[in-house]
Amino acid sequence: MDSSTPLIYIVEPYGGSIRRHNAALPHIYWDDAAVTRGDGVFETLLIRDGHPANLQRHLDRFQSSARLMELPEPNVADWIDATRQAVEEWSQRTDADAKCVWTYTRGRESTGHPSAWLTITPLGETVLKQRKKGVKVMTSPRGFTIDTSLPGVEEATEGGTPEPAPWLTVGAKTLNYAANMAALRYACSQGLDDVIYVDPATGRVLEGATSTVIVARPGRKLRTPTPGGDILPGTTQAALFEYAEEQGWRCKEKDMTVESLLDAESVWLVSSVRVAVRVTELDGRVLPAPANEDEVRELINAALGAE
Known part of the structure; x- marks a missing residue:
């Protein structure tokens, strides 16, 4: 076979x-x-x-x-x-x-x-190509918002954000990915590869359609949007941060805006299968390859083999 x-x-x-x-x-x-x-x-x-x-x-x-x-x-x-x-x-x-x-x-x-x-x-061939060449990305609202003032459980999620109505199960990785797939199809129709969701009310960067957002900053720093609430905690991001800190990087979960992405050393979408794809263009703005592109990619790959 x-x-x-x-x-x-x-x-x-x-x-x-x-x-x-x-x-x-x-x-x-x-x-x-x-x-x-x-x-x-x-x-x-x-x-x-x-x-x-x-x-x-x-x-x-x-x-x-x-x-x-x-x-x-x-x-x-x-x-x-x-x-x-x-x-x-x-x-x-x-x-x-x-x-x-x-x-x-x-x-x-x-x-x-x-x-x-x-x-x-x-x-698939698309995954292998994106690993090598990176992705062109648009930012967009999800198309819906989560009102944390709705009646619900008062306990905090992993990231410390109060839970919304309990039936929304925003912390679960569910099969209901139709909206995510629609967002990716729309991006492709515009000649792009992926989407980064942004909260329209606050401008806060959330996550990719099927990935976690990571930025590298000068001084061997890695940042990711604070998980929890409407951001699913990422397994690849968690492995990366644990391993990177052992290698002397300073890693932090922090709320970010689109401007935070544009002035970063590099922007990455990380996930289990694509592993690490660099954002080469964001909302029409070219993001040049940083001098440490290979180092960051190797760091993420090494994190998944560190166990």
């Missing part, structure tokens, strides 16, 4: 079997909440050098997302075992980077039983 064929493993959510699934055969039922409502959570992991990168942080966020969505607690041992089996099989095909996606849904309406599976697929 060649490396272009997806590898699929079914994970029974109640501690049942872990089994390989034929990618040529269907698996999802017509009444699964993933299809009818986008009701579920997921994680995307980079497979590199025969192992899943940043595994523990993905596990932690996966469990947190499931709790926020009131799904049964994922059996971590089963997910690790399924991933290990899948990666071992995939590594027999190729040693190139790949993408592993865990999917966990509320399941069939007719049974009430959750559905869960993982897939491993090769990286």
